Amino acid sequence: MSFFLQSHSFIFVLNNENETNTIVTMYILKFRKDLLLMSSLLFALSLLFSCKKDSPEPTQGSSSTLVESILTFKHKVDGQPIDFDTVKYTNFFGNTFSVETLRYFISNVMLINSLGETINIQDVIYVDAREEEHSQFKLITTIPNGNYTAMRFTFGLDSVMNQTGLFNNFPEAAMEWPMMMGGGYHYMKLEGRCEIEDSYNHFNFHTGPLNKNKNYFNVEIPMNLDVANGSFDVALVMEIQNWFQNPNTFDLTTISQGMMGDQVKQQLVKENGNDVFSIE
Secondary structure (H helix, E strand, O other): OOEEEEEOOEEEEEOOHHHHHHHHHHHHHHHHHHHHHHHHHHHHHHHHHHHHHHOOOOOOOOOOOOEEEEEEEEEEEOOEEOOOOOOOEEOOOOOEEOOOEEEEEEEEEEEEEOOOOEEEEEEEEEEEOOOHHHOEEEEEEOOOOEEEEEEEEEEOOOOOOOOOOOOOOOOHHHHEOOHHHOOOEOOEEEEEEEEEOOEEEEEEEEEOOHHHOOOOEEEEEEEEEEEOOOOOEEEEEEEHHHHHOOOOOOOHHHHOOOOOOOHHHHHHHHHHHHHOEEEO
């Protein structure tokens, strides 16, 4: 008996019953092998898609999600917001004074968590107390959730960062420190008027890297901040009076001509900076 059996484009001519049985058996075995391979492939694909489906979506505060944090700078005299351009304040020495200008840099801003780990927040921040745009900052970042016990930063710019040409645009570029005094940028410009013998003279309380001296200083402020969604809202407060006292008492009448070229006074300011800032 002869008949044809077609499989995968191959045609077999079967001449007897034994040959027929052998060919059919081979065909069935190959079909089962192909079916098993296809089943294994489908099972693997189902596992793959199942894993993707079960994976949680990124949540706010995770390392893959950027959120908005707020860092606000507040400036006070005797614990109250500055009333600019008004000669109404009296410092520890007895000078009656006003505040007209307050601009400064802080840098290397970081938070410290309860494990002692540091989280970098911002390299440089330029602050102008009279401009809301430069007093409140929205930082697009994400920090790990947890408890934070301190904020640390440099008042001014450190010697590595503070190089002429760092800033090319206004207003930061307007903080440039004279090349003849070492170059770089002011740390702070605090200006106003003070009463001298029934008249009012300007004072310029300017700090910076006079002749490359390291007049910047580091600040670390205790805090208790719980972060639950990768963001924070913190206010950093400057008390102006503390620049003029503790441990060194400042007589503003002695700087009516400025203090940029006086390293002794630059050092006094550096020493007074230990308690100028607080967290609110």
